[in-house]
Amino acid sequence: MDSLQSVKQRFGIIGNNLGLNRALEKSLRVSNTDISVLVIGESGVGKESIPKIIHQYSHRKHNKYIAVNCGAIPEGTIDSELFGHEKGAFTGATQTRAGYFEVADGGTIFLDEVGELPLQTQVRLLRVLESGEFIKVGSSKVQNTNVRIVAATNVNMMDAIAKEKFREDLYYRLSTVEIALPPLRERKEDIILLFRKFAADFAQKYHMPPIKLDDHAQALLKDYRWSGNIRQLRNVAEQISVLEHDRDINAARLRGYLPDRESQLPALIDKKEGKSDFASEREILYKVLFDMKSDLNDLKKLTLDLIKNGTEDELNEQNQNLFEKLYGKETSVSSDDHPLESVTALPAETPQISKIPTEDKYSYAETIEEEETLSLHEKELEMIKQALVRSKGKRKLAAQELGISERTLYRKIKQFDLNDLE
Numbered sequence: 001m002d003s004l005q006s007v008k009q010r011f012g013i014i015g016n017n018l019g020l021n022r023a024l025e026k027s028l029r030v031s032n033t034d035i036s037v038l039v040i041g042e043s044g045v046g047k048e049s050i051p052k053i054i055h056q057y058s059h060r061k062h063n064k065y066i067a068v069n070c071g072a073i074p075e076g077t078i079d080s081e082l083f084g085h086e087k088g089a090f091t092g093a094t095q096t097r098a099g100y101f102e103v104a105d106g107g108t109i110f111l112d113e114v115g116e117l118p119l120q121t122q123v124r125l126l127r128v129l130e131s132g133e134f135i136k137v138g139s140s141k142v143q144n145t146n147v148r149i150v151a152a153t154n155v156n157m158m159d160a161i162a163k164e165k166f167r168e169d170l171y172y173r174l175s176t177v178e179i180a181l182p183p184l185r186e187r188k189e190d191i192i193l194l195f196r197k198f199a200a201d202f203a204q205k206y207h208m209p210p211i212k213l214d215d216h217a218q219a220l221l222k223d224y225r226w227s228g229n230i231r232q233l234r235n236v237a238e239q240i241s242v243l244e245h246d247r248d249i250n251a252a253r254l255r256g257y258l259p260d261r262e263s264q265l266p267a268l269i270d271k272k273e274g275k276s277d278f279a280s281e282r283e284i285l286y287k288v289l290f291d292m293k294s295d296l297n298d299l300k301k302l303t304l305d306l307i308k309n310g311t312e313d314e315l316n317e318q319n320q321n322l323f324e325k326l327y328g329k330e331t332s333v334s335s336d337d338h339p340l341e342s343v344t345a346l347p348a349e350t351p352q353i354s355k356i357p358t359e360d361k362y363s364y365a366e367t368i369e370e371e372e373t374l375s376l377h378e379k380e381l382e383m384i385k386q387a388l389v390r391s392k393g394k395r396k397l398a399a400q401e402l403g404i405s406e407r408t409l410y411r412k413i414k415q416f417d418l419n420d421l422e
Contacts (some may be wrong), residue, residue, distance in 0.1 A: 089138020
């Protein structure tokens with residue numbers, strides 16, 4: 001068997017990373033067997049090289065090698081592509097067609113993106129793995145095939161199984177041996193070697209001198225996250241080779257070709273399954289209403305306690321402190337500046353507290369209980385009337401007393417037809 005270095009040269013694999021070498025060694029060890037292999041790794045790490053190595057160093061190397069991108073074939077036709085179909089099996093089936101498993105008999109089939117297979121196709125594939133049998137679409141005849149299956153995926157298979165998107169029994173049949181390829185960010189020692197190889201290839205392709213990176217640019221290249229892995233690095237090398245006139249690239253110029261999306265990670269929002277946004281907003285609204293009710297009850301209780309036990313000055317002072325606590329120090333909000341003026345203004349259902357004779361405190365307590373039965377409309381109307389009377393019809397003073405803007409007061413006067421009070 002060839003050495004690891006000769007295998008790299010034959011298949012154009014660059015790098016000396018320990019994880020990469022371990023994956024290649026494992027590929028060579030399983031090549032002479034017929035067991036199924038599952039290659040895992042992120043998109044762009046070069047998973048397609050592993051099944052080629054396994055096939056070329058196996059006893060099947062003189063037979064067919066077929067690579068199938070399972071994610072690129074429509075769900076309605078993938079069974080026909082893999083297993084073939086009979087004439088008239090479906091609309092457009094004008095003749096009998098042999099599928100990949102029939103054509104590759106005695107050879108190797110590479111199923112890339114196997115995690116994208118529909119569940120119905122997964123059942124058919126499981127039967128091939130277990131007994132070597134398959135049935136063409138539209139046929140009842142069982143056929144046999146002798147193929148070596150190497151699959152690859154970039155999805156988390158355990159998550160796919162938990163979500164019932166992939167069969168657990170098929171996963172264990174495919175992953176008799178599992179080969180993992182490391183992402184490029186874990187192969188920092190290989191990044192510069194890969195970039196130089198790509199730069200040399202594109203220089204030859206486009207008939208121009210190869211680009212070169214200074215020390216700072218090389219450091220930037222190593223520290224970058226490379227979410228697209230080798231494929232992304234290759235694209236960056238090609239862009240720079242074509243677009244830059246100067247062949248010596250510094251870090252500042254290189255940074256312009258590296259997307260900044262790594263630093264703009266999306267915020268994670270933990271949402272309970274089955275819980276809609278509407279339900280969450282409704283719960284928040286309920287909480288606000290309950291808090292408002294509790295604050296108003298506290299206001300009423302404090303008012304009654306002060307009426308019974310406190311003096312007039314204490315009553316006014318405590319009342320002002322409570323209003324500042326509930327609604328802030330600035331209760332007058334212009335409708336031109338703030339759309340929620342009716343919320344921040346003095347609430348209509350709060351009883352107006354003015355100078356109250358001590359000897360009449362019990363009759364006032366009865367008045368509070370009586371006012372609770374009034375409608376919100378009546379309370380608002382009464383407060384506006386009282387403010388206009390006390391201000392002698394001066395709308396600006398009345399608006400300041402009510403804690404609303406003059407514009408809002410004009411609208412209320414017109415709404416309640418209170419022009420005769422001015």
